[in-house]
Amino acid sequence: MTIQYDGSDFHGWQVQAVGRTVQGDIENALSVIYPDEKITLIGAGRTDAGVHALGLTANVKLPSKLSSNELMQALNGNLNQDIRIDLAEVVEDDFHARFSATAxxxxxxxxxxxxxxxxxxxxxxxxxxxxxxxxxxxxxxxxxxxxxxxxxxxxxxxxxxxxxxxxxxxxxxxxxxxxxxxxxxxxxxxxxxxxxxxxxxxxxxxxxxxxxxxxxxxxxxxxxxxxxxxxxxxxxxxx
Amino acid sequence: MTIQYDGSDFHGWQVQAVGRTVQGDIENALSVIYPDEKITLIGAGRTDAGVHALGLTANVKLPSKLSSNELMQALNGNLNQDIRIDLAEVVEDDFHARFSATAxxxxxxxxxxxxxxxxxxxxxxxxxxxxxxxxxxxxxxxxxxxxxxxxxxxxxxxxxxxxxxxxxxxxxxxxxxxxxxxxxxxxxxxxxxxxxxxxxxxxxxxxxxxxxxxxxxxxxxxxxxxxxxxxxxxxxxxx
Structure with a gap:
């Protein structure tokens, strides 16, 4: 997925013990859609608290076959206005948002x-x-x-x-x-x-x-x- | 004064019984500088909650002779980052931010x-x-x-x-x-x-x-x- 967010109210991208994070918010939204699974979001990078993103990418392995569009709509419906999934698409099994990135x-x-x-x-x-x-x-x-x-x-x-x-x-x-x-x-x-x-x-x-x-x-x-x-x-x- | 503000966190310009307002915040900052006076800020208009200003004007009658620049600096030092006095200047006694405005x-x-x-x-x-x-x-x-x-x-x-x-x-x-x-x-x-x-x-x-x-x-x-x-x-x- 390609993700946009306003970093102002987040303690950065990466899940932490305390504080709201972008990864945490999206994983929470995923857990509403897939209540029986523990889904981990793999981000291309970790932004600091207060840093924004216009196009950060992340990937997840999902158990069911919601279409990319259905998933995107369901996620956006469960996210606050300061995060927005702009694009969701199916990738190869060996795709890794971080390690596959070239720049x-x-x-x-x-x-x-x-x-x-x-x-x-x-x-x-x-x-x-x-x-x-x-x-x-x-x-x-x-x-x-x-x-x-x-x-x-x-x-x-x-x-x-x-x-x-x-x-x-x-x-x-x-x-x-x-x-x-x-x-x-x-x-x-x-x-x-x-x-x-x-x-x-x-x-x-x-x-x-x-x-x-x-x-x-x-x-x-x-x-x-x-x-x-x-x-x-x-x-x-x-x- | 000419005032800029981010209206996102305000219940509009005008002082109300409950909730943070731009007029209220500036009057509070004035009361820190002039603790013995009750100073009322006269705004050129009243913006709704969430509306922003790039150049709203307001006037006050002040008891002492701080220079315009000193007043502006003292106010900005006592205001949150979402309000900024961009200009302060001395006006005629009959100036009224609202009634004197032509547009x-x-x-x-x-x-x-x-x-x-x-x-x-x-x-x-x-x-x-x-x-x-x-x-x-x-x-x-x-x-x-x-x-x-x-x-x-x-x-x-x-x-x-x-x-x-x-x-x-x-x-x-x-x-x-x-x-x-x-x-x-x-x-x-x-x-x-x-x-x-x-x-x-x-x-x-x-x-x-x-x-x-x-x-x-x-x-x-x-x-x-x-x-x-x-x-x-x-x-x-x-x-």
Missing amino acids: REYEYRFVKVFSPVTRNYTTHLKWEIDKNLLKECAELLHGKHDFTSFCKATAEVENKNCTIFYSNWDESEEKLIFNIKANRFLQHMVRYLAGTMLEVARGRYTISDFKSLLKNKKTEAVVVRAPAHGLFLKKVYYD | REYEYRFVKVFSPVTRNYTTHLKWEIDKNLLKECAELLHGKHDFTSFCKATAEVENKNCTIFYSNWDESEEKLIFNIKANRFLQHMVRYLAGTMLEVARGRYTISDFKSLLKNKKTEAVVVRAPAHGLFLKKVYYD
Whole structure:
């Protein structure tokens, strides 16, 4: 399924002991439709609390043969308005929303002027920004890098190499949008990248600091995590 | 002052016996700054629960000489993130946010596809719409009319004449936006107008029904009120 959600009221995607989660809400809705089964939803990735999704994918193995459309309608009928299944389709038995994915794309929305109406969907930039420095940082990301510096220290993954296919800042009069597409992302990685690039662009760090972080070399600069609101998981790609 | 707010969590602008209101929140913030005074905020208009404002104006008489900027900063520091004072300025003694206003402008945002992320800031159109009929209705509104049919029956006003300066529907691939500017609006008027125009555009009422309502003539059609979310008070004008 392809899922859209407003992350404002969730403790992120993944089911936790306490707090409302997107995975938890959808699994609860599934348990209303299939009361005798324990169904686990496999998501393509885990978004942090407050992060939104425009097209996160997830898969489930279901016992009965409801059509994709019937399932989607039944789920949407049992979900709150802040989650919406936009598409449901039958996949091969060996499909895995996370492991079969070949790329993910994020969009990070920043605004120059605070507005109550967009406050949960943008991050307000409080300083003057040199957009050329932002663009320079974004270009450095292209290709394969070890993102150890830009991921949660406790992340339990075999390696921290990610290949960045696309990384760019778009600027309009009111907004700055960071777009990034990679084969995979580590925990908090987009937030650390955007937050640290913004530190360069406001003059607190140099491009050289950013390069050192990207090469995991010694530097006094420490990565800065940008706020969750403003970040959207846009799309997950499959072959 | 010029005020922006996200109306989602408010029971509208005007102070009520129960429930959080925009006027109430700002008056509370004022009472923190001026603990010994009872200060009443005079708003240019009253928005319904769930309606947003991008530029509602209001005035207060204050006992001390804080500068406009100091007042604005002190207020913003005491207000929740869903209200923001964008501008504060000194006005003449006879200025009245409501009676001095010469025009108000509203924007009503409708979307063709439901999205969790915009659900509080747009109204989802569930039917196919003939946009030519919408435009035809909007044009009928120009000029001075008695809007008795399009206002809450219990509204206590001397007369129900309003002069419409501008009334138009803009369409893009994803959105339909209704823009309207008038010297004044009656209670629920924009919502009744938009809701009823949409009934014409989806084929439930005819243009002739709409004309009858506008002339307060006998018709079987009854006005329909569009939902509050999606409606924004955009600007209040003064000479």
